[in-house]
Amino acid sequence: MSVLESIPHAIADGHRERRLGLRWWLLVGATCAVLICGYLVSAGLIALITATATSAAFNPVAVLLAALPGWLALHQSALTIAGAPLSVLPLLPTAIVVVLIAAASAWVARRSRLRRPDQAWPLIATMGLVHAFVGASIALVLTGPFSAVPVDAFLSCGLTATAASAAGVANRCGLIYLVWERVEAGVWSGLRIGLLALAAAFTAGGVVLLIGICASAPDMVASMSRSGGAGDAFGTSLLSLLYLPNGVLAGWAFAVGTGLSLGGLAVQPLHGTPGPGPLPDLPLLAVLPSQPGIGWSAVALALPLAVGALVGLACRRVPGGAARRLLAVGVAACVAALGVLVLAYVAGGELGGGPFSPVTLRPLALAAATMCWIALPAAAVTWFAGPVVLDESPTTQADEAESAEDAVAAPDADEPEAGSAAPEVNAVEPQAEADGADQSTSDAEDELDALDPEGSGPEIPHAREPIAPSSPGPARSEIDPSEFDGAVDEPWSEPRSSAETRND
Incomplete structure:
Protein backbone atom coordinates (compact mmCIF):
# COMPACT_ATOMS: atom_id res chain seq x y z
CA MET A 1 0.00 0.00 0.00
CA SER A 2 1.38 3.39 -0.94
CA VAL A 3 2.00 6.23 1.47
CA LEU A 4 -0.76 8.41 0.02
CA GLU A 5 -3.39 5.74 0.65
CA SER A 6 -2.60 5.75 4.38
CA ILE A 7 -3.51 9.47 4.74
CA PRO A 8 -7.10 10.06 5.90
CA HIS A 9 -9.39 11.66 3.32
CA ALA A 10 -10.23 14.60 5.59
CA ILE A 11 -6.57 15.56 5.97
CA ALA A 12 -5.87 15.16 2.24
CA ASP A 13 -8.96 17.18 1.27
CA GLY A 14 -8.06 19.91 3.75
CA HIS A 15 -4.56 20.17 2.32
CA ARG A 16 -5.96 20.43 -1.22
CA GLU A 17 -8.42 23.14 -0.12
CA ARG A 18 -5.59 25.11 1.46
CA ARG A 19 -3.64 24.87 -1.77
CA LEU A 20 -6.59 26.15 -3.81
CA GLY A 21 -7.11 29.02 -1.35
CA LEU A 22 -3.45 29.92 -1.60
CA SER A 42 1.46 57.23 -13.95
CA ALA A 62 -3.67 67.37 -8.24
CA VAL A 63 -0.94 64.90 -9.24
CA LEU A 64 -2.74 61.99 -7.56
CA LEU A 65 -6.01 62.94 -9.25
CA ALA A 66 -4.34 63.39 -12.64
CA ALA A 67 -2.78 59.93 -12.27
CA LEU A 68 -6.22 58.35 -12.77
CA PRO A 69 -6.59 59.42 -16.44
CA GLY A 70 -2.86 58.77 -16.75
CA TRP A 71 -3.53 55.15 -15.73
CA LEU A 72 -6.05 54.94 -18.56
CA ALA A 73 -3.45 56.36 -20.94
CA LEU A 74 -1.03 53.60 -19.90
CA HIS A 75 -3.58 51.08 -21.19
CA GLN A 76 -4.13 52.97 -24.49
CA SER A 77 -7.58 54.29 -23.57
CA ALA A 78 -8.58 57.40 -25.52
CA LEU A 79 -8.99 60.60 -23.49
CA THR A 80 -10.59 63.98 -23.98
CA ILE A 81 -8.74 66.93 -22.42
CA ALA A 82 -10.73 70.19 -22.26
CA GLY A 83 -12.85 69.06 -25.21
CA ALA A 84 -9.85 68.07 -27.39
CA PRO A 85 -9.60 64.34 -28.22
CA LEU A 86 -6.28 62.62 -27.54
CA SER A 87 -5.78 59.01 -28.63
CA VAL A 88 -2.17 59.16 -29.88
CA LEU A 89 -0.70 57.84 -26.64
CA PRO A 90 2.93 56.82 -25.92
CA LEU A 91 3.79 53.15 -26.25
CA LEU A 92 6.76 53.02 -23.86
CA PRO A 93 4.68 53.23 -20.62
CA ALA A 102 3.11 39.29 -17.73
CA ALA A 103 5.67 38.92 -14.92
CA ALA A 104 2.95 38.89 -12.24
CA SER A 105 0.94 36.26 -14.13
CA ALA A 106 3.99 34.08 -14.62
CA TRP A 107 4.82 34.37 -10.90
CA VAL A 108 1.32 33.33 -9.84
CA ALA A 109 1.36 30.38 -12.26
CA ARG A 110 4.75 29.23 -10.98
CA ARG A 111 3.88 29.52 -7.29
CA SER A 112 0.50 27.82 -7.80
CA ARG A 113 2.08 25.10 -9.98
CA LEU A 114 -0.31 25.66 -12.89
CA ARG A 115 0.51 23.30 -15.73
CA ARG A 116 -2.54 22.79 -17.95
CA PRO A 117 -4.23 25.26 -20.31
CA ASP A 118 -7.55 24.84 -18.47
CA GLN A 119 -5.76 26.02 -15.31
CA ALA A 120 -4.55 29.18 -17.05
CA TRP A 121 -7.85 30.67 -18.17
CA PRO A 122 -9.04 31.70 -14.64
CA LEU A 123 -5.79 33.61 -14.16
CA ILE A 124 -6.00 35.29 -17.57
CA ALA A 125 -9.71 36.09 -17.21
CA THR A 126 -9.23 37.54 -13.73
CA MET A 127 -6.40 39.82 -14.84
CA GLY A 128 -8.35 41.02 -17.86
CA LEU A 129 -11.71 41.55 -16.14
CA VAL A 130 -10.26 43.32 -13.10
CA HIS A 131 -8.35 45.77 -15.30
CA ALA A 132 -11.42 46.24 -17.51
CA PHE A 133 -13.73 47.06 -14.59
CA VAL A 134 -11.17 49.35 -12.97
CA GLY A 135 -10.74 51.23 -16.26
CA ALA A 136 -14.50 51.61 -16.71
CA SER A 137 -14.88 52.78 -13.11
CA ILE A 138 -12.19 55.42 -13.56
CA ALA A 139 -13.86 56.62 -16.77
CA LEU A 140 -17.17 56.97 -14.91
CA VAL A 141 -15.78 59.05 -12.04
CA LEU A 142 -13.61 61.39 -14.12
CA THR A 143 -14.62 65.03 -13.86
CA GLY A 144 -13.12 68.34 -14.87
CA PRO A 145 -10.97 68.70 -17.95
CA PHE A 146 -10.44 64.94 -18.33
CA SER A 147 -13.07 62.53 -19.63
CA ALA A 148 -13.16 59.10 -21.23
CA VAL A 149 -15.76 56.77 -22.70
CA PRO A 150 -16.44 53.91 -20.23
CA VAL A 151 -16.93 51.31 -22.95
CA ASP A 152 -13.68 52.29 -24.63
CA ALA A 153 -11.86 52.19 -21.28
CA PHE A 154 -13.35 48.77 -20.50
CA LEU A 155 -12.22 47.28 -23.81
CA SER A 156 -8.76 48.85 -24.03
CA CYS A 157 -7.77 48.08 -20.42
CA GLY A 158 -9.21 44.57 -20.55
CA LEU A 159 -7.60 43.63 -23.86
CA THR A 160 -4.21 44.98 -22.82
CA ALA A 161 -4.22 43.05 -19.54
CA THR A 162 -5.57 39.87 -21.16
CA ALA A 163 -2.92 39.84 -23.87
CA ALA A 164 -0.13 40.51 -21.36
CA SER A 165 -1.33 37.82 -18.94
CA ALA A 166 -1.67 35.24 -21.73
CA ALA A 167 1.86 36.00 -22.87
CA GLY A 168 3.14 35.55 -19.33
CA VAL A 169 1.68 32.05 -18.83
CA ALA A 170 1.83 30.82 -22.44
CA ASN A 171 4.90 28.63 -21.97
CA ARG A 172 4.32 27.30 -18.48
CA CYS A 173 0.64 26.41 -18.87
CA GLY A 174 1.05 24.74 -22.25
CA LEU A 175 -0.64 27.33 -24.46
CA ILE A 176 2.32 27.16 -26.83
CA TYR A 177 2.07 23.39 -26.69
CA LEU A 178 -1.53 23.57 -27.90
CA VAL A 179 -0.45 25.56 -30.94
CA TRP A 180 2.48 23.21 -31.57
CA GLU A 181 0.19 20.19 -31.33
CA ARG A 182 -2.35 21.47 -33.85
CA VAL A 183 -0.15 22.86 -36.63
CA GLU A 184 2.27 21.29 -39.04
CA ALA A 185 6.02 21.46 -38.62
CA GLY A 186 6.40 24.00 -41.44
CA VAL A 187 3.72 26.26 -39.97
CA TRP A 188 5.31 26.04 -36.51
CA SER A 189 8.71 27.02 -37.94
CA GLY A 190 7.05 29.89 -39.78
CA LEU A 191 5.48 31.16 -36.56
CA ARG A 192 8.85 31.21 -34.84
CA ILE A 193 10.56 32.91 -37.77
CA GLY A 194 7.67 35.41 -37.95
CA LEU A 195 8.56 36.65 -34.47
CA LEU A 196 12.14 37.02 -35.69
CA ALA A 197 10.89 38.99 -38.70
CA LEU A 198 8.85 41.28 -36.45
CA ALA A 199 11.89 41.96 -34.26
CA VAL A 207 17.94 52.33 -37.50
CA VAL A 208 15.87 54.75 -39.58
CA LEU A 209 14.97 56.74 -36.46
CA LEU A 210 18.58 56.80 -35.28
CA ILE A 211 19.79 58.10 -38.64
CA GLY A 212 17.07 60.75 -38.55
CA ILE A 213 18.09 61.82 -35.04
CA CYS A 214 21.73 62.11 -36.06
CA ALA A 215 20.81 64.11 -39.18
CA SER A 216 18.43 66.47 -37.38
CA ALA A 217 20.34 66.95 -34.11
CA PRO A 218 20.68 70.77 -34.60
CA ASP A 219 16.94 71.10 -35.21
CA MET A 220 16.18 69.07 -32.07
CA VAL A 221 18.45 71.30 -29.97
CA ALA A 222 16.80 74.40 -31.42
CA SER A 223 13.36 72.97 -30.61
CA MET A 224 14.35 72.38 -26.98
CA SER A 225 15.80 75.90 -26.70
CA ARG A 226 12.54 77.43 -27.94
CA SER A 227 10.53 75.59 -25.28
CA GLY A 228 11.68 77.91 -22.47
CA GLY A 229 13.75 77.07 -19.41
CA ALA A 230 15.66 73.93 -18.56
CA GLY A 231 12.62 72.36 -16.88
CA ASP A 232 10.46 72.78 -19.97
CA ALA A 233 13.24 71.39 -22.16
CA PHE A 234 13.46 68.37 -19.84
CA GLY A 235 9.70 67.87 -20.03
CA THR A 236 9.63 67.91 -23.84
CA SER A 237 12.63 65.55 -23.95
CA LEU A 238 10.91 63.17 -21.54
CA LEU A 239 7.74 63.28 -23.63
CA SER A 240 9.77 62.48 -26.75
CA LEU A 241 11.37 59.55 -24.93
CA LEU A 242 7.95 58.15 -24.04
CA TYR A 243 6.92 58.34 -27.70
CA LEU A 244 10.12 56.65 -28.87
CA PRO A 245 8.46 53.28 -29.76
CA ASN A 246 5.92 55.22 -31.83
CA GLY A 247 8.85 56.81 -33.67
CA VAL A 248 10.42 53.39 -34.28
CA LEU A 249 7.18 52.14 -35.83
CA ALA A 250 6.99 55.31 -37.94
CA GLY A 251 10.58 54.67 -39.08
CA TRP A 252 9.57 51.23 -40.35
CA ALA A 253 6.55 52.75 -42.13
CA PHE A 254 8.89 55.24 -43.78
CA ALA A 255 11.29 52.46 -44.80
CA VAL A 256 8.67 50.29 -46.51
CA GLY A 257 7.34 53.30 -48.44
CA THR A 258 3.85 53.82 -46.98
CA GLY A 259 5.02 56.62 -44.68
CA LEU A 260 2.90 58.48 -42.15
CA SER A 261 0.63 61.49 -42.10
CA LEU A 262 -0.11 64.15 -39.47
CA GLY A 263 -3.24 65.86 -40.70
CA GLY A 264 -2.31 67.45 -44.00
CA LEU A 265 1.41 66.65 -43.60
CA ALA A 266 2.48 63.44 -45.40
CA VAL A 267 5.99 61.99 -45.08
CA GLN A 268 7.16 59.31 -47.51
CA PRO A 269 10.57 58.28 -48.91
CA LEU A 270 10.07 59.46 -52.48
CA HIS A 271 7.63 62.33 -52.07
CA GLY A 272 5.85 64.26 -49.35
CA THR A 273 3.10 66.80 -48.83
CA PRO A 274 3.88 69.94 -46.83
CA GLY A 275 1.91 70.59 -43.68
CA PRO A 276 -0.44 73.49 -42.92
CA GLY A 277 2.17 75.22 -40.78
CA PRO A 278 5.19 74.75 -38.54
CA LEU A 279 5.31 71.63 -36.42
CA PRO A 280 4.90 71.79 -32.63
CA ASP A 281 8.13 72.28 -30.69
CA LEU A 282 8.63 68.65 -29.77
CA PRO A 283 12.16 67.29 -30.31
CA LEU A 284 10.88 64.01 -31.76
CA LEU A 285 8.91 65.83 -34.48
CA ALA A 286 12.09 67.57 -35.63
CA VAL A 287 13.23 64.18 -37.01
CA LEU A 288 10.64 64.39 -39.81
CA PRO A 289 12.43 65.29 -43.07
CA SER A 290 11.44 68.62 -44.56
CA GLN A 291 11.85 67.35 -48.12
CA PRO A 292 12.48 63.87 -49.54
CA GLY A 293 15.92 62.99 -50.85
CA ILE A 294 17.07 60.30 -53.27
CA GLY A 295 20.00 59.18 -51.13
CA ALA A 314 16.32 31.54 -41.42
CA CYS A 315 13.81 29.60 -43.55
CA ARG A 316 16.64 27.71 -45.26
CA ARG A 317 17.07 25.74 -42.03
CA ALA A 328 7.41 28.85 -43.56
CA VAL A 329 8.21 32.01 -45.52
CA GLY A 330 4.52 32.76 -46.06
CA VAL A 331 3.60 32.14 -42.43
CA ALA A 332 6.49 34.30 -41.20
CA ALA A 333 5.44 37.17 -43.49
CA CYS A 334 1.83 36.92 -42.28
CA VAL A 335 2.88 36.95 -38.62
CA GLY A 353 -8.33 67.92 -33.35
CA GLY A 354 -5.90 70.54 -34.69
CA PRO A 355 -4.28 70.92 -38.10
CA LEU A 366 1.70 49.18 -43.94
CA ALA A 367 0.73 45.54 -43.28
CA ALA A 368 0.47 44.79 -47.02
CA ALA A 369 3.82 46.44 -47.74
CA THR A 370 5.45 44.58 -44.84
CA MET A 371 4.20 41.26 -46.16
CA CYS A 372 5.52 41.95 -49.66
CA TRP A 373 8.90 43.29 -48.50
CA ILE A 374 9.44 40.20 -46.33
CA ALA A 375 7.85 37.44 -48.44
CA ALA A 385 20.09 29.27 -52.11
CA GLY A 386 18.49 25.95 -51.23
CA PRO A 387 18.33 24.26 -47.85
CA VAL A 388 21.11 24.26 -45.30
CA VAL A 389 22.84 20.85 -45.33
CA LEU A 390 24.48 19.88 -42.08
CA ASP A 391 27.86 18.22 -42.66
CA GLU A 392 28.14 14.83 -40.99
CA SER A 393 31.54 13.22 -40.56
CA PRO A 394 31.63 10.02 -42.68
CA THR A 395 32.66 6.75 -41.08
CA THR A 396 36.13 5.66 -42.13
CA GLN A 397 36.98 2.17 -43.36
CA ALA A 398 39.06 1.49 -40.24
CA ASP A 399 36.10 2.28 -37.99
CA GLU A 400 33.87 0.04 -40.08
CA ALA A 401 36.36 -2.83 -39.86
CA GLU A 402 36.71 -2.38 -36.10
CA SER A 403 32.95 -2.37 -35.61
CA ALA A 404 32.68 -5.52 -37.71
CA GLU A 405 35.30 -7.29 -35.58
CA ASP A 406 33.46 -6.26 -32.42
CA ALA A 407 30.22 -7.61 -33.85
CA VAL A 408 31.86 -10.98 -34.60
CA ALA A 409 33.58 -11.21 -31.20
CA ALA A 410 30.51 -10.24 -29.20
CA PRO A 411 28.68 -13.64 -29.48
CA ASP A 412 31.86 -15.51 -28.45
CA ALA A 413 32.16 -13.43 -25.30
CA ASP A 414 28.58 -14.15 -24.31
CA GLU A 415 28.93 -17.97 -24.64
CA PRO A 416 29.78 -19.68 -21.30
CA GLU A 417 32.71 -22.05 -21.05
CA ALA A 418 32.11 -25.79 -21.15
CA GLY A 419 33.38 -26.43 -17.61
CA SER A 420 31.72 -23.48 -15.95
CA ALA A 421 28.91 -24.08 -13.48
CA ALA A 422 25.43 -22.69 -13.86
CA PRO A 423 24.87 -19.37 -12.10
CA GLU A 424 23.11 -19.51 -8.74
CA VAL A 425 19.74 -17.89 -8.14
CA ASN A 426 21.13 -15.66 -5.41
CA ALA A 427 23.33 -13.90 -7.98
CA VAL A 428 20.27 -12.03 -9.24
CA GLU A 429 19.59 -10.41 -5.87
CA PRO A 430 22.23 -7.62 -6.15
CA GLN A 431 20.74 -6.56 -9.47
CA ALA A 432 17.26 -6.50 -7.92
CA GLU A 433 18.55 -4.44 -5.04
CA ALA A 434 20.17 -2.02 -7.45
CA ASP A 435 16.90 -1.71 -9.36
CA GLY A 436 15.08 -1.05 -6.09
CA ALA A 437 17.61 1.63 -5.17
CA ASP A 438 17.17 3.30 -8.57
CA GLN A 439 13.41 3.21 -8.19
CA SER A 440 13.54 4.72 -4.70
CA THR A 441 15.88 7.45 -5.94
CA SER A 442 13.46 8.25 -8.76
CA ASP A 443 10.54 8.40 -6.29
CA ALA A 444 12.54 10.72 -4.04
CA GLU A 445 13.29 13.02 -6.95
CA ASP A 446 9.58 13.10 -7.89
CA GLU A 447 8.68 14.02 -4.31
CA LEU A 448 11.30 16.79 -4.23
CA ASP A 449 9.97 18.13 -7.52
CA ALA A 450 6.43 18.11 -6.17
CA LEU A 451 7.49 20.00 -3.05
CA ASP A 452 9.63 22.51 -4.91
CA PRO A 453 7.48 25.60 -5.68
CA GLU A 454 10.18 27.08 -7.86
CA GLY A 455 10.23 24.22 -10.35
CA SER A 456 10.88 25.25 -13.89
CA GLY A 457 8.17 24.88 -16.50
CA PRO A 458 8.19 22.43 -19.37
CA GLU A 459 10.26 23.16 -22.38
CA ILE A 460 8.22 23.41 -25.55
CA PRO A 461 9.91 21.92 -28.64
CA HIS A 462 10.51 24.06 -31.68
CA ALA A 463 9.21 21.67 -34.31
CA ARG A 464 7.61 18.26 -34.43
CA GLU A 465 9.53 15.24 -35.61
CA PRO A 466 7.84 11.94 -36.44
CA ILE A 467 8.55 8.95 -34.22
CA ALA A 468 10.96 6.48 -35.79
CA PRO A 469 8.96 3.54 -37.20
CA SER A 470 11.69 1.09 -36.17
CA SER A 471 11.28 1.71 -32.42
CA PRO A 472 10.86 -1.67 -30.70
CA GLY A 473 8.59 -0.48 -27.85
CA PRO A 474 5.06 0.89 -28.02
CA ALA A 475 4.70 4.33 -29.56
CA ARG A 476 4.63 7.10 -26.98
CA SER A 477 4.21 10.83 -27.33
CA GLU A 478 7.47 12.75 -27.70
CA ILE A 479 6.16 15.23 -25.09
CA ASP A 480 5.22 14.03 -21.64
CA PRO A 481 1.57 15.13 -21.22
CA SER A 482 1.86 15.04 -17.44
CA GLU A 483 4.31 17.93 -17.62
CA PHE A 484 1.28 20.14 -18.33
CA ASP A 485 -0.84 18.44 -15.66
CA GLY A 486 -1.34 20.04 -12.31
CA ALA A 487 -1.58 16.65 -10.54
CA VAL A 488 2.10 16.45 -9.64
CA ASP A 489 1.42 13.75 -7.02
CA GLU A 490 0.83 11.15 -9.75
CA PRO A 491 3.83 10.99 -12.11
CA TRP A 492 3.24 9.80 -15.64
CA SER A 493 4.42 6.22 -16.11
CA GLU A 494 3.56 2.98 -17.82
CA PRO A 495 0.82 0.77 -16.27
CA ARG A 496 2.26 -1.57 -13.66
CA SER A 497 1.87 -5.30 -13.80
CA SER A 498 -0.13 -7.33 -11.28
CA ALA A 499 3.07 -8.72 -9.72
CA GLU A 500 4.33 -5.18 -8.98
CA THR A 501 0.94 -4.30 -7.48
CA ARG A 502 1.11 -7.28 -5.15
CA ASN A 503 4.62 -6.32 -4.08
CA ASP A 504 3.35 -2.84 -3.10
Missing part, protein backbone atom coordinates in the same frame (compact mmCIF):
# COMPACT_ATOMS: atom_id res chain seq x y z
CA ARG A 23 -3.75 30.12 -5.38
CA TRP A 24 -6.58 32.64 -5.20
CA TRP A 25 -4.84 34.71 -2.54
CA LEU A 26 -1.76 34.82 -4.73
CA LEU A 27 -3.86 35.89 -7.71
CA VAL A 28 -5.66 38.63 -5.76
CA GLY A 29 -2.39 39.92 -4.32
CA ALA A 30 -0.62 39.94 -7.69
CA THR A 31 -3.54 41.71 -9.39
CA CYS A 32 -3.67 44.42 -6.73
CA ALA A 33 0.11 44.83 -6.90
CA VAL A 34 -0.02 45.32 -10.69
CA LEU A 35 -2.81 47.92 -10.37
CA ILE A 36 -0.89 49.85 -7.72
CA CYS A 37 2.37 49.72 -9.70
CA GLY A 38 0.62 51.05 -12.81
CA TYR A 39 -0.92 53.88 -10.81
CA LEU A 40 2.47 54.73 -9.28
CA VAL A 41 4.12 54.79 -12.71
CA ALA A 43 1.73 59.41 -10.84
CA GLY A 44 5.53 59.42 -10.98
CA LEU A 45 5.64 60.57 -14.60
CA ILE A 46 3.07 63.33 -14.00
CA ALA A 47 4.86 64.47 -10.86
CA LEU A 48 8.21 64.57 -12.67
CA ILE A 49 6.84 66.66 -15.54
CA THR A 50 4.91 68.97 -13.20
CA ALA A 51 7.83 69.50 -10.83
CA THR A 52 10.23 70.46 -13.61
CA ALA A 53 7.85 72.72 -15.56
CA THR A 54 8.58 76.43 -15.26
CA SER A 55 5.06 77.86 -15.04
CA ALA A 56 3.37 74.94 -13.19
CA ALA A 57 2.81 74.73 -9.44
CA PHE A 58 3.43 71.33 -7.91
CA ASN A 59 0.33 70.11 -6.07
CA PRO A 60 0.42 66.52 -4.71
CA VAL A 61 -3.38 66.22 -4.63
CA THR A 94 2.27 50.69 -22.11
CA ALA A 95 5.17 48.31 -22.72
CA ILE A 96 6.23 48.71 -19.07
CA VAL A 97 2.71 47.87 -17.86
CA VAL A 98 2.52 44.86 -20.20
CA VAL A 99 5.81 43.52 -18.81
CA LEU A 100 4.54 43.98 -15.23
CA ILE A 101 1.30 42.11 -15.92
CA ALA A 200 14.01 42.61 -37.36
CA ALA A 201 11.40 45.06 -38.67
CA PHE A 202 11.51 47.02 -35.42
CA THR A 203 15.29 46.99 -35.56
CA ALA A 204 15.17 48.46 -39.07
CA GLY A 205 12.71 51.11 -37.89
CA GLY A 206 15.08 51.94 -35.04
CA TRP A 296 17.95 59.05 -47.95
CA SER A 297 15.21 57.10 -49.73
CA ALA A 298 17.69 54.56 -51.12
CA VAL A 299 19.12 53.90 -47.67
CA ALA A 300 15.64 53.54 -46.16
CA LEU A 301 14.37 51.17 -48.87
CA ALA A 302 17.42 48.92 -48.51
CA LEU A 303 16.52 48.00 -44.93
CA PRO A 304 13.31 46.02 -45.75
CA LEU A 305 15.33 44.05 -48.32
CA ALA A 306 17.80 43.14 -45.60
CA VAL A 307 14.95 42.03 -43.32
CA GLY A 308 13.50 39.83 -46.07
CA ALA A 309 16.92 38.31 -46.80
CA LEU A 310 17.37 37.53 -43.09
CA VAL A 311 14.01 35.75 -43.00
CA GLY A 312 14.99 33.79 -46.10
CA LEU A 313 18.24 32.65 -44.49
CA VAL A 318 13.49 24.44 -42.09
CA PRO A 319 13.66 20.65 -42.64
CA GLY A 320 11.83 19.21 -45.61
CA GLY A 321 11.38 20.10 -49.24
CA ALA A 322 11.05 23.44 -50.99
CA ALA A 323 7.28 23.55 -50.43
CA ARG A 324 7.72 23.38 -46.66
CA ARG A 325 10.34 26.14 -46.70
CA LEU A 326 8.13 28.39 -48.81
CA LEU A 327 5.24 27.67 -46.45
CA ALA A 336 5.06 40.03 -39.12
CA ALA A 337 2.33 41.81 -41.09
CA LEU A 338 -0.29 41.05 -38.42
CA GLY A 339 1.95 42.36 -35.63
CA VAL A 340 2.70 45.55 -37.56
CA LEU A 341 -1.02 46.01 -38.32
CA VAL A 342 -2.05 45.85 -34.66
CA LEU A 343 0.74 48.14 -33.44
CA ALA A 344 0.19 50.68 -36.24
CA TYR A 345 -3.50 50.84 -35.38
CA VAL A 346 -2.70 51.40 -31.69
CA ALA A 347 -0.05 54.06 -32.42
CA GLY A 348 -2.39 56.25 -34.48
CA GLY A 349 -5.33 58.41 -33.49
CA GLU A 350 -6.47 61.93 -32.78
CA LEU A 351 -4.06 64.66 -31.70
CA GLY A 352 -6.24 67.39 -30.22
CA PHE A 356 -1.96 67.94 -37.41
CA SER A 357 -4.77 65.59 -36.49
CA PRO A 358 -5.36 62.72 -37.09
CA VAL A 359 -2.02 60.91 -36.90
CA THR A 360 -2.06 57.72 -38.94
CA LEU A 361 0.51 55.17 -40.06
CA ARG A 362 -1.89 53.70 -42.66
CA PRO A 363 -2.17 50.29 -40.94
CA LEU A 364 -3.62 48.31 -43.85
CA ALA A 365 -1.16 49.65 -46.40
CA LEU A 376 9.38 38.21 -51.85
CA PRO A 377 13.08 38.52 -50.87
CA ALA A 378 12.76 35.66 -48.39
CA ALA A 379 11.20 33.37 -51.00
CA ALA A 380 13.92 34.26 -53.51
CA VAL A 381 16.72 33.56 -51.03
CA THR A 382 15.12 30.31 -49.89
CA TRP A 383 14.45 29.07 -53.42
CA PHE A 384 17.78 29.90 -55.06
